Amino acid sequence: MDKEGKMVIFCLLLAAMSCPVFTQIWSATVVKSLDALVSSCVVIPCSFTHPEGNVPMSRLRGIWHLLNDRDQRIYHNDDTQVLDSFKGRTRFLGDLGRSNCTLEITSINDRDNGPFCFRIELLATSNSDKFSFVEDCVELRMLHDPVVPELIHPKTAIQDHPYTVTCSVTHTCSTHMPKLTWSRGSADGIIEVHRERHLGYWEVQSTLTFIPEEKDDHSEVTCTSHFHGSKTSSATLTLYVKRKEDYNHIIIPTVVGIGTAVIFGVFCIIMVKKYKTRITELQNREGSVLNRLSRLSRRGRI
Numbered sequence: 001m002d003k004e005g006k007m008v009i010f011c012l013l014l015a016a017m018s019c020p021v022f023t024q025i026w027s028a029t030v031v032k033s034l035d036a037l038v039s040s041c042v043v044i045p046c047s048f049t050h051p052e053g054n055v056p057m058s059r060l061r062g063i064w065h066l067l068n069d070r071d072q073r074i075y076h077n078d079d080t081q082v083l084d085s086f087k088g089r090t091r092f093l094g095d096l097g098r099s100n101c102t103l104e105i106t107s108i109n110d111r112d113n114g115p116f117c118f119r120i121e122l123l124a125t126s127n128s129d130k131f132s133f134v135e136d137c138v139e140l141r142m143l144h145d146p147v148v149p150e151l152i153h154p155k156t157a158i159q160d161h162p163y164t165v166t167c168s169v170t171h172t173c174s175t176h177m178p179k180l181t182w183s184r185g186s187a188d189g190i191i192e193v194h195r196e197r198h199l200g201y202w203e204v205q206s207t208l209t210f211i212p213e214e215k216d217d218h219s220e221v222t223c224t225s226h227f228h229g230s231k232t233s234s235a236t237l238t239l240y241v242k243r244k245e246d247y248n249h250i251i252i253p254t255v256v257g258i259g260t261a262v263i264f265g266v267f268c269i270i271m272v273k274k275y276k277t278r279i280t281e282l283q284n285r286e287g288s289v290l291n292r293l294s295r296l297s298r299r300g301r302i
Contacts, residue, residue: 026050028101028118028133031200034172036108036140037147039229041173044138045200046094046101046118050131060096061121064103067114067137074116075103085111093175096120104175107229108142115139146233147171149180149225153237157212159244167223167235168205170197176228180206183222217241 028048036042064075075090076082082090089107094100101118115137122129149169157163171178177194191207206223216239224234 026131026133028136030101030118030133030136030138032137033139033141034200035143035147036105036112036172037143037227037229037231038108038110039231040108040146040227041104041106041176041229042108042140043093043172043174043200044103044105044116046103046138048099048101048118048120048133050099050120050122050129059123061123062092062094062096062101063119063121064090064116065119065132067117067134070117070119070132074105104173106176108140110142113140113142146178146225146227146231148233149223149235151223151235151237156240156242157216158242159214160211161244162209163212163239164207164209165221165223165237166205166207167225168203169225169233170201170203171227172200172202173228174202177202178204178228179226180204181224181226182206182208183220183224184208185210212239212241214241214243 026049028046030046031044034042034044061077062075063070063073066072066074073082074086075092077092079087086105089105091104091106092102093104094102101120103116103118105112116139117132117134117137119130119132147169149167151165151167153165154163167180167182169178169180174194174196180192182190185208189209193205193207195203195205197203204225208221208223219239220236221239222234222236224232226232
């Protein structure tokens, strides 16, 4: 192989080795779509990489803009450069020095569907390096009605025994998570947990434990979710309480049944004895009559 051919192969190999590196230099991880409750808020998780790795925040500027026009900004550290319709409604939650570009949007309305893209600018003395991640943008799906909580509970409750109900609801605003309340019970019997289910979606879970009484049978227990922006949703269960197993409902009828049987048996014995005595008396009386007739019969023959 001649020198020129070797050079071509070397260049091709170098290009093949270099492409993955350069394609990974500028990249962003942004959820493609998120549910957003109208009048509430949404938090858009975002992370990115740039040529210089971790850079002091003083040298970085983060911007969020509309996909079709990077000059239509929904977030900028200079509020005068933000669209009027987004002023005061966007807040940068990320840390640019740690490659975090997470954004919060509040007071969601029907026009906030996006797509929204992140842009990073590396500031220097003489020039700036800038990059918009237009291939990794987020689109919001508007929800006019909040998600209904999910209830998990045993089918029946036992009187005077602890009964546990779990209520959970998903949301997309971790900075203003929904508040779950119950129609009964006390704070001492409630445990609440907040956790991330997957990228962009969180879950609030509330567990209620209480002691049901017999009077609670067929009563209702309601869990209500209060979302940021004043919207609410609720789920209700009907409580079926089983009487405590104290065996009174078995022992008492059994005792009554046995007592009734004993009384009836004694009555039968008395009646049988009385009947036998009566028969004996009748038999004796009948024997006396027959004897008299027999004596009278013998006298007549004499």
